[in-house]
Each structure stands twice: as C-alpha cells, then as structure tokens.
Amino acid sequence: MQDDTICQIILYNQLWDQYLYTNYTHFIYIHNIWKINFQGRELHLNTNSKIIDYAGWKQCIDVLKEKWKIAEFLIEKSFISGIRKYAQKHSVSQFVLITPVEDYVHKNFIKISRQLKEEGITLTFTKDEHSFFLSHEDFKAQYKKPPIMEYFYRFMRKRENILMTEDGKPEWGEWNYDKENRKFDRKHERSWSFDIEKNDAWIEAEKYYNFHSKFVFPTNRSEALELLEYFLENHLDNFGRLEDAMYQDDAYVHHSLLSSSINYWLLTPSEVVKAVEARDTAMNNKEWFIRQVLGWREYMYHFFHSYKDTIYIENFLNHTRPLPEYFWKDPESCPINSLRVTLEQVHKENMSHHIQRLMIIGNFALLCNLDPHELNHWFFEYYTDAFEWVVTPNVLGMSQFADGWKLATKPYVASANYIHKMSDYYKHSDHNPKEKYTDDACPFNYLYWCFVADNKETFEKWRQQFVVKNLEKIDIEKCRELKEKFLKDQY
Ligand SMILES: Cc1cc2nc3c(=O)[nH]c(=O)nc-3n(C[C@H](O)[C@H](O)[C@H](O)COP(=O)(O)OP(=O)(O)OC[C@H]3O[C@@H](n4cnc5c(N)ncnc54)[C@H](O)[C@@H]3O)c2cc1C
The missing domain is CATH 1.25.40.80 (Serine Threonine Protein Phosphatase 5, Tetratricopeptide repeat)
Structure with missing residues (x-):
C-alpha cells in the first residue's frame, strides 16, 4: 500500500533508491545553491563533489520516477523554500528525512523543522541504518x-x-x-587503469557548473559496483x-x-x-x-x-600559521616536490591516498605549525570523499593532534628519510633527503627536527625517547634558522 501523504526528502549522500522508504509516493531531492557555513566560514565544495551530488541525484530521481509517480529534483536557494514549494504544489504536509550523517547539516534541519512546524508542516527524522555497521x-x-x-x-x-x-x-x-x-x-x-565514462547526468552536471572534470567518480550504483569489482580483481x-x-x-x-x-x-x-x-x-x-x-x-x-562539542575549539599545539597560498591556488608553485605533486593531484582530481594525506600534507602542516582548523577546512573543500564526520577526526585528531591527542596513539610526523623510504619522489626532486643543513637539504628534515625539539615531552609521552635522544646529534639552531627562512619564503 503506497502512502501518498508523506514526502521523503533525500540528501546528497543518500544516493541509492533501494535505501529509501519504498512505500511512499513522494520523494524530493533539493539541490540547493545556498552558501554553506561550516564552523564560521563559507565552505566552497570542490566541483567533483558537487557533480557527484547533482549527477547522482538526477539518476536516482529518474529511477524513483519510473517506480513511483512523484519524484522531483528541485533547484532551490534553500532547503526550506524547496520544502514549502513542494508542500504547496502537492498538498503534502508531512516530510521525513533519514537523519543527516553530517552534524552541521542535521542541526540545520532541526532549525528548519522548528520553522516549518509553525506553518503546519511536520518534518521528522528517522534512523540512518545504512551508513555504518554500528549506530x-x-x-x-x-x-x-x-x-x-x-x-x-x-x-x-x-x-x-x-x-x-x-x-x-x-x-x-x-x-x-x-x-x-x-x-x-x-x-x-x-x-x-579504471576509467568511468561520463554518463549523461555527469555531462549535464558539468554544463550546470560550467566545469570540465578530469577525473570521474561513480555516480550510480552500477558504476560503483564496477569499481568494486575492478579493485577486487586487479x-x-x-x-x-x-x-x-x-x-x-x-x-x-x-x-x-x-x-x-x-x-x-x-x-x-x-x-x-x-x-x-x-x-x-x-x-x-x-x-x-x-x-x-x-x-x-x-x-x-x-x-x-x-x-563533536569540543573538537572545533581545541588547538592543543597552538598552531596558528595560515596555509601558504599554494594550498588554495597555483599548487605548482609549491617548492617541495612530494607536496607539490600531491597538491596538484588534489586540485586536479580531488583525491589522494591516505599516506599522501597523512604523511605529506598533514606532516608538512604539522611541521610548519599551520592552523589545524584552516587545514580541516581545506581538506573539506578539496576532497571528493570529504564529509564532516570523517574529515574532522582524521585532520584534527589523527593528523594534527589538535584534540590533545585523544585519537592518535603515535606521532604521524616524519623527516625526509621516511618519505624517501616510501616513495620515489626524490628521483624527481632537487632536494636531497639525506641532507639537513645544505642548500639542497629537503625542508622536511630541518622542519622535523624543530618539531621534535619543540615537543620533547610529547615525544617522551609517546614512548619515543630514542627520537629525543637523537636531538643531541642535531644542530638545532641551524635547523631553526633554516625553518625561519623557509617559512618566510612560503608567503
Ligand atoms: C588527513 C586525512 C584526511 C582524510 N579525510 C578523509 C575524508 O574526508 N573522507 C574519507 O572517506 N576518508 C578520509 N581519510 C581517510 C583515508 O585517507 C581515505 O578514506 C582513503 O584515502 C580513501 O581512498 P581509498 O578509497 O582508495 O581508500 P583505501 O586505501 O582503498 O581504503 C579502503 C577504505 O577504507 C576506509 N578508510 C581508510 N582509512 C580511513 C580513515 N582513516 N577514516 C575513514 N575511513 C577510512 C575508506 O572508506 C576507504 O575507501 C582521511 C585521512 C587523513 C589522514
């Protein structure tokens, strides 16, 4: 029996029709072009994320339309105006939403539901049973x-x-x-070598955003299953x-x-x-x-x-330096090869693998005392897979220890030695990973030793006394001088 008195609102990360309430008749996806405010700053999501969102929903709505009568894709300035419009057009006064996985979005919808209540429209939240194994x-x-x-x-x-x-x-x-x-x-x-062909919805989304993506991610279930199979096989x-x-x-x-x-x-x-x-x-x-x-x-x-109530106000190491401009634009001007390659890739494809995130970008930010909250914002904007619940603990907890190391049990910092051991980046670089003080020394070396010197107690707490002991062999004043010069050149 189909219930035509309730409309389910579908969110950008709820892209599979099988998960929706199949006994309803009404579905809306509100593609909104409002400005997202995240932790007091405007969030400009990368275009690939916006395309997955737009193209994913175009396809999902088409499936819903085939199966049920009423499914609409609305482009609106705000969620609330979309809900009002739909309520009026279809005489529906009950809306339901699977609880948003992102806390700031959930809070926004709670506010919306209070406003709508005064207008006689109810908006209720149901449990998300799909995103995780464990509630x-x-x-x-x-x-x-x-x-x-x-x-x-x-x-x-x-x-x-x-x-x-x-x-x-x-x-x-x-x-x-x-x-x-x-x-x-x-x-x-x-x-x-897995390539996804741009489907019609993707192309439509590119036109909508006036953007040509260089890397295509799955936007429907069958493409995602193909990617999974490709990974398993290859x-x-x-x-x-x-x-x-x-x-x-x-x-x-x-x-x-x-x-x-x-x-x-x-x-x-x-x-x-x-x-x-x-x-x-x-x-x-x-x-x-x-x-x-x-x-x-x-x-x-x-x-x-x-x-979530404390993580955004903590900055355990008191790092406050702004991100160099090449994080936000012209990554090719970054002077360290490993970081440059990673940033260029993220700008182009909105993706990198976890060691590039942790041991190249995160490591660099930590060693340069960059503001962890600005870095969190940067990760959120630039990565296709970024959602608040995953980006924030990974960046502020695991990578930057801003949470007073509630999450990390060991330091994710390293000198050029580690990067050299785990990559071929120095084959393509003018920096020497073995040098600490020379003109061609890789900055990761002197930056690392300054970090160790500044955080001796923390390293000891991490049972890394051997690292602190090695400081005896380091000319730390020289390292500090080089760090200061390096940092000056980055702005
Ligand atoms: C600083 C930093 C920021 C990150 N930001 C994100 C983010 O915004 N979104 C995101 O999904 N992951 C994030 N991660 C985790 C991880 O880097 C990515 O999940 C992974 O690189 C995605 O690529 P993949 O699918 O090829 O992963 P694979 O290496 O193939 O791993 C398989 C899967 O494991 C899961 N996974 C692995 N590590 C983690 C982790 N630390 N946290 C959560 N899931 C994990 C992912 O679902 C991933 O698809 C971040 C890690 C760091 C260190």
Missing part, C-alpha cells in the same frame, strides 16, 4: 568514551563475525598482519603490501578509490567488507582492507560524535 547509540551503550582503535576493531570483528573462526578466534591466528605490509618496491609500474592482491607506497606517476597504487562511493551510499560498508572477506587472497590484504572499513571508518564516525 552511535549502540556504540555509546558499549563504550563510555572511545577506546583505542585496535580494541574497537577487535570488538567489531567479533560483533560482525568477520574473519573469525567458529570458536571466536581471529582467522589465521592473528589480528594484524602489519609486518607484511608497508613495503616499497623501487621498481614499480602503474597499473591503475588491486586487492597487492593492497596490503604497498598500502603506504607513493609514486610520482602512479597516484593510486593499489588503493580502491571506493571512499566516495561508500560515503555517498552507492555501496554499503557491509557489502564491501563481505566482498573482500570472500575473496581468495593473502590474509594481509584482506585484514588490512577490512581494518580500514570495519575499523577506521567506523571508529572515526563514533570518535567524531563523541567529541
């Missing part, structure tokens, strides 16, 4: 505050019975196969071993690029995890991938919701 209520029932990720991950493996034996032990005996991962092959050939077998490797001419190595498809609801985290679990491949690949989705992805969501 935040269930998480809170289990934990007073987030435990360390490893314990949470083991809990999730048991709870979901993923990679577990019948007697409740981790399959193949270990929880973690890390020692087989994090390798770097000096000889490497690019093999990432890259999962090397995923673990090379998960931290970085190559100048191979941006994605063996990563899946599935984050935007999962975050926009084109794939469920559960089906992705089960597909990997079912695959015949070495345990280090399976375990590592499943750790990312069942462990880290879930953990970040619950961590964010546990600390």
Whole structure:
C-alpha cells in the first residue's frame, strides 16, 4: 500500500533508491545553491563533489520516477523554500528525512523543522541504518568514551563475525598482519587503469557548473559496483603490501578509490567488507582492507560524535600559521616536490591516498605549525570523499593532534628519510633527503627536527625517547634558522 501523504526528502549522500522508504509516493531531492557555513566560514565544495551530488541525484530521481509517480529534483536557494514549494504544489504536509550523517547539516534541519512546524508542516527524522555497521547509540551503550582503535576493531570483528573462526578466534591466528605490509618496491609500474565514462547526468552536471572534470567518480550504483569489482580483481592482491607506497606517476597504487562511493551510499560498508572477506587472497590484504572499513571508518564516525562539542575549539599545539597560498591556488608553485605533486593531484582530481594525506600534507602542516582548523577546512573543500564526520577526526585528531591527542596513539610526523623510504619522489626532486643543513637539504628534515625539539615531552609521552635522544646529534639552531627562512619564503 503506497502512502501518498508523506514526502521523503533525500540528501546528497543518500544516493541509492533501494535505501529509501519504498512505500511512499513522494520523494524530493533539493539541490540547493545556498552558501554553506561550516564552523564560521563559507565552505566552497570542490566541483567533483558537487557533480557527484547533482549527477547522482538526477539518476536516482529518474529511477524513483519510473517506480513511483512523484519524484522531483528541485533547484532551490534553500532547503526550506524547496520544502514549502513542494508542500504547496502537492498538498503534502508531512516530510521525513533519514537523519543527516553530517552534524552541521542535521542541526540545520532541526532549525528548519522548528520553522516549518509553525506553518503546519511536520518534518521528522528517522534512523540512518545504512551508513555504518554500528549506530552511535549502540556504540555509546558499549563504550563510555572511545577506546583505542585496535580494541574497537577487535570488538567489531567479533560483533560482525568477520574473519573469525567458529570458536571466536581471529582467522589465521592473528589480528594484524602489519609486518607484511608497508613495503616499497623501487621498481614499480602503474597499473591503475579504471576509467568511468561520463554518463549523461555527469555531462549535464558539468554544463550546470560550467566545469570540465578530469577525473570521474561513480555516480550510480552500477558504476560503483564496477569499481568494486575492478579493485577486487586487479588491486586487492597487492593492497596490503604497498598500502603506504607513493609514486610520482602512479597516484593510486593499489588503493580502491571506493571512499566516495561508500560515503555517498552507492555501496554499503557491509557489502564491501563481505566482498573482500570472500575473496581468495593473502590474509594481509584482506585484514588490512577490512581494518580500514570495519575499523577506521567506523571508529572515526563514533570518535567524531563523541567529541563533536569540543573538537572545533581545541588547538592543543597552538598552531596558528595560515596555509601558504599554494594550498588554495597555483599548487605548482609549491617548492617541495612530494607536496607539490600531491597538491596538484588534489586540485586536479580531488583525491589522494591516505599516506599522501597523512604523511605529506598533514606532516608538512604539522611541521610548519599551520592552523589545524584552516587545514580541516581545506581538506573539506578539496576532497571528493570529504564529509564532516570523517574529515574532522582524521585532520584534527589523527593528523594534527589538535584534540590533545585523544585519537592518535603515535606521532604521524616524519623527516625526509621516511618519505624517501616510501616513495620515489626524490628521483624527481632537487632536494636531497639525506641532507639537513645544505642548500639542497629537503625542508622536511630541518622542519622535523624543530618539531621534535619543540615537543620533547610529547615525544617522551609517546614512548619515543630514542627520537629525543637523537636531538643531541642535531644542530638545532641551524635547523631553526633554516625553518625561519623557509617559512618566510612560503608567503
Ligand atoms: C588527513 C586525512 C584526511 C582524510 N579525510 C578523509 C575524508 O574526508 N573522507 C574519507 O572517506 N576518508 C578520509 N581519510 C581517510 C583515508 O585517507 C581515505 O578514506 C582513503 O584515502 C580513501 O581512498 P581509498 O578509497 O582508495 O581508500 P583505501 O586505501 O582503498 O581504503 C579502503 C577504505 O577504507 C576506509 N578508510 C581508510 N582509512 C580511513 C580513515 N582513516 N577514516 C575513514 N575511513 C577510512 C575508506 O572508506 C576507504 O575507501 C582521511 C585521512 C587523513 C589522514
């Protein structure tokens, strides 16, 4: 029996019609062109995100129209004006919305629902049962505050019975196969070759935004399933071993690029995890991938919701320097090759893999004392897979320790030595990763030693006394001089 008295509002990240309330007749997607205010600043989302949003919904609405009678794609200045318009046109006074996954969007809709109530229109929220394995209520029932990720991950493996034996032990005996991962092959050939053709909705969205994208992401379920299959067939077998490797001419190595498809609801985290679990491949690949989705992805969501009231006001290391201009435009003017390549790629494709995010961009920002909140804003604007619940804990917690290291259990900072070990970036650079003080020394070296000197106690707390001990061999005054000059040149 179809209910034609209620209209479901569909949000930009709810891109799969199967998840909607199939007994309703009315659906609207309000594509809004309002200015998004995020933490007191205007948020200019990257065009790829806007295209996925627009093209994804164009296609979803078409499917809905075929199945049901009334589904509309409205382009409006605000959500509220779209709801009012629809209510009037179709004489519907009840609207329902699956609770937005982003807190600032949820708060905005709560405000809207109060306003609408006065006009006789109800807007109710229902539970999001699709974005994560575990609801935040269930998480809170289990934990007073987030435990360390490893314990949470083991809990999730048991709870979901993923990679577990019948007697409740981790399959193949270990929880973690890390020692087989994090390798770097000096000889490497690019093999990432999945291309999605721009579909009609994508082309329409490009016209709408007057933008030509250089990299196409899935915008419908079948494209996302194809990407998943491509990853399983071609890259999962090397995923673990090379998960931290970085190559100048191979941006994605063996990563899946599935984050935007999962975050926009084109794939469920559960089906992705089960597909990997079912695959015949070495345990280090399976375990590592499943750790990312069942462990880290879930953990970040619950961590964010546990600390969302404080995370935006904390700046534990008191870093306040603005981001250099090349983060926002002309990334080719960045003077460090590894950072330049990564920034250029992010500007072009709105994507990079996790080590580029953590150990190139995040590391650089931390070592240069850049403002973590401005960096969070930057990540949010530039990445296709960025949503508040995932970008904020990754940037402010894991990468910048702005949360007073509630999240990170070790420092994600490194000198050029690490970047040299895990990449071929120095083959294409005038900087020498082995030098600290010479004209061709890689800035990551002297920046790193200044950071260690400035944060000795924190390193000791991290049980990294050996790093502090190495300071004895460093001419820290020289490093500080070089840092000052370097920073001056960046503005
Ligand atoms: C500073 C920083 C910012 C980040 N911002 C985002 C973001 O805005 N959106 C986002 O989805 N991920 C973010 N991540 C996590 C991670 O970098 C991306 O999920 C990953 O690079 C996406 O590429 P992929 O799909 O090829 O991932 P793969 O390497 O193939 O990993 C598989 C999947 O695991 C999940 N995953 C892995 N690591 C994480 C993590 N730390 N947090 C949450 N999910 C994870 C993703 O769903 C990803 O698709 C960030 C990490 C850092 C260090």
